[in-house]
Amino acid sequence: xxxxxxxxxxxxxxxxxxxxxxxxxxxxxxxxxxxxxxxxxxxxxxxxxxxxxxxxxxxxxxxxxxxxxxxxxxxxxxxxxxxxxxxxxxxxxxxxxxxxxxxxxxxxxxxxxxxxxxxxxxxxxxxxxxxxxxxxxxxxxxxxxxxx
Numbered sequence: 507x508x509x510x511x512x513x514x515x516x517x518x519x520x521x522x523x524x525x526x527x528x529x530x531x532x533x534x535x536x537x538x539x540x541x542x543x544x545x546x547x548x549x550x551x552x553x554x555x556x557x558x559x560x561x562x563x564x565x566x567x568x569x570x571x572x573x574x575x576x577x578x579x580x581x582x583x584x585x586x587x588x589x590x591x592x593x594x595x596x597x598x599x600x601x602x603x604x605x606x607x608x609x610x611x612x613x614x615x616x617x618x619x620x621x622x623x624x625x626x627x628x629x630x631x632x633x634x635x636x637x638x639x640x641x642x643x644x645x646x647x648x649x650x651x652x653x654x
Contacts, residue, residue: 508588508595513555514543514646515604516579519611519622526652527622529614530643531563535590538638539621541601541646552578552600560604564614571610575603582649601646625653 517529530539542563546555556574566572578600588595606614614620623639628647631639647653 507585508591508593509598510588510595511546511552511598511600512543513546513552513559513600513602514541515556515560515574516601516646516650516652517542517604517606525624527624528628528643528647530621530623530639532619532621532637533640536638536640538640539623539633540640540643543599546600552581553602556600556602556604564610564617564620566606566610566613571607571613573605575605579603580646580650582646584645599642599646601650628653 515529519527519529529542531542533540542560543556544559546552550558553574553576557568560566560572560574561568580601582599582601583597585594585596587593621633623633627633628639628644631641631644633639644653
């Protein structure tokens, strides 16, 4: 069975009425928005993977533009069919809270691949403009106790 180990960044911003918005990035391969993150390399810890992915995907500097929590918010293990690999996959996703420096907002907002999604968009698995949101996003937020 295929095994996929990944680390994901939980980055939030307050929206209107103090409703949270979650940072997602367009994944061309999946044709959907998902949390920032990716596969863990064999020689790195889950936290190091999260740091590397934020640097690569958002072009931010660690400990200057962002800080990753020391411990994960949640580690989610599940089995599902992978559309991209066309096989049943055993997933292990580690979710870390990431705090941004104020200066990082401008960098994130300048990249059109990034989007701040509402809870309603994530639950519907669709953005207000019709673009798809990965079901993985809702699965992780539910596992972390952040979404019903």
